Amino acid sequence: MATAPPPKDPLLDAALRGLADIALPQPVSMMPQTPAWAALGGFILLLIALACWRWYRRWEANGYRREALADLRKIEAGLATTGTRGEALVALPVLLKRTALSVWPREAIAGLHGTGWTKFLDAHSGGPVFPIASARFFEEAEYHGSRALAAVPEAEAKAYIAAARHWIEAHHVRA
Numbered sequence: 001m002a003t004a005p006p007p008k009d010p011l012l013d014a015a016l017r018g019l020a021d022i023a024l025p026q027p028v029s030m031m032p033q034t035p036a037w038a039a040l041g042g043f044i045l046l047l048i049a050l051a052c053w054r055w056y057r058r059w060e061a062n063g064y065r066r067e068a069l070a071d072l073r074k075i076e077a078g079l080a081t082t083g084t085r086g087e088a089l090v091a092l093p094v095l096l097k098r099t100a101l102s103v104w105p106r107e108a109i110a111g112l113h114g115t116g117w118t119k120f121l122d123a124h125s126g127g128p129v130f131p132i133a134s135a136r137f138f139e140e141a142e143y144h145g146s147r148a149l150a151a152v153p154e155a156e157a158k159a160y161i162a163a164a165r166h167w168i169e170a171h172h173v174r175a
Contacts (some may be wrong), residue, residue: 064102088148
């Protein structure tokens with residue numbers, strides 16, 4: 001036998017009808033509450049924009065270095081065999097002169113040769129970059145042909161390449 005449900009309590013029924021959903025507060029705004037925070041955010045954005053602009057100008061100004069280093073890699077590839085070593089070593093001082101001409105005035109660079117040229121290279125690299133043997137090579141290389149330079153040992157030629165790479169990467173240009 002089924003039992004009958006208990007009678008409904010009128011007070012309980014009235015209390016249940018009077019219940020409402022929980023009122024949730026408004027979400028907290030992420031916008032700054034004072035103008036000082038907005039000003040600080042604007043200032044930080046300005047500093048970031050300034051840093052990006054300076055980085056881009058420096059990157060653009062050093063384009064000649066990237067180009068010179070790419071040419072230096074091609075020259076370095078020519079050192080592998082004695083047949084192309086002489087031509088590669090003839091191109092090395094030309095590359096340094098071309099790199100210097102892209103930054104300094106032609107009148108200051110074009111006439112430099114011999115010890116004046118190596119002194120210029122050392123003066124603008126923050127100290128002596130070239131060991132004595134390398135300095136002598138860069139002083140006299142323009143007077144030797146590719147046949148004479150083909151006899152240079154590979155290890156010595158790599159030292160010249162390393163000195164040139166160091167100068168290209170480290171020379172200082174005074175504005």
